[in-house]
Amino acid sequence: MSLGVRTEPLRRAPPLLVPGGPYSVAVLLRGYAEPQAVGGAVLADGSVTLVLPQTWGPASSRPGSPPAGDGAEAALEAAARGLILVDTGGPWAREALLAALAGQGVAPGDVALVVGTHGHSDHIGNLGLFPGAALLVSHDFCLPGGRYLPHGLSEGRPLRLGPGLEVWATPGHGGQRDVSVVVAGTALGTVAVVGDVFERDGDEDSWQVLSEDPVAQERSRKRVLSTADLVVPGHGAPFRVIREASQPETTSLENVIQKPRVQDEEPTLHR
Known part of the structure; x- marks a missing residue:
């Protein structure tokens, strides 16, 4: 890792919830990548994460599509008032994804926005x-029914979905069009859900071989490490980013990382 920065993986198994306001982050399925004994094959699937607005609850309705005259920014902000799913796993994980959602009282129709970090089948x-x-x-944004809207997403211009909630252009792994979702204001600080910008904690020995543009990805990785306090990688456990120059950590993980549970007024996944 970069000088002055170290990382520390979270060992708790999904599902887990990092509460926050105005958004909480829940990791539903942890991605994995397991080398196989024959022919260099890898058994893999990507992480699946939910972003929950504080106002969401089982009785809340998903916002409808904005009027036809509205642009991408208004449409994204409208969608972000509902549940946001970041990556969906591979088609072989369909039942696991449905079970993970159903186990928390979430139906596919409750999801207002799906962000795919890049175009690989396991994501x-x-x-x-x-x-x-x-x-x-x-970088392709469309509303239900296939109405595509242009936007100005670039490395220098994130897409704002809501207060403290952005989509960043983080090119490298899959080419120039990879994206990450960045959520500020959680109990563990800023959470970055990054797809395969980071394969896993401690991936320094492997990520470059898998990258279509290592120079761009190195830039994206440094940007994430300079901002995020918790990273959800594509194929491993979430990990904390600890800056050595900062004050000693005092937050207890057990107190702020929760298994989702029913509450009447707090943002949570529901069993």
Whole structure:
């Protein structure tokens, strides 16, 4: 890692919830990548994460599509008032994804926006489960029914979805159009859900081989490490980013990382 920065993986198994306001972050499925004994094959699937607005609850309705005259920014902000799913896993994980959602009282129709961090099959293999959601896959944004809207997303211009909630252009792993979702204001600080910008904690020995543009990805990785306090990688446990020059950590993980549970007024996943 960069000088002055170290990382520390979280060992708790999903599902887990990092509460926050105005958004909480829940990791539903942890990605993995397991080398196989024959022919260099790898058994893999991507992480799946939910972003929950504080106002969401089982009785809340998903906001409808904005008027036809509205642009991408208004449409994204409208969608972000509902549940946001970041990546969907591969098609072979369909039942696991449905079970993870159902186990928390979430139906596919409750999801208002799906963000696909990049176009690999282990990250966007279940888009068909969410025909009523707006889709931001890499840099392509469309509303239900296939109405595509232009936007100005670039490395220098994030897309703002809500207070402290942004989509960043983080090119490298899959080319120039990878994206990450960045959520500020959680109990563990800023959370970055990054797809394969980071494969896993401690991936320094492997990420460059898998990258279509290592120079751009190195830039994206440094940007994430300079901002995020918690990173959700594509194929491993979430990990904390600890800056050595900062004050000693005093936050107890057990107190702020929760298994989702029912509450009447707090943002949570529901069993």
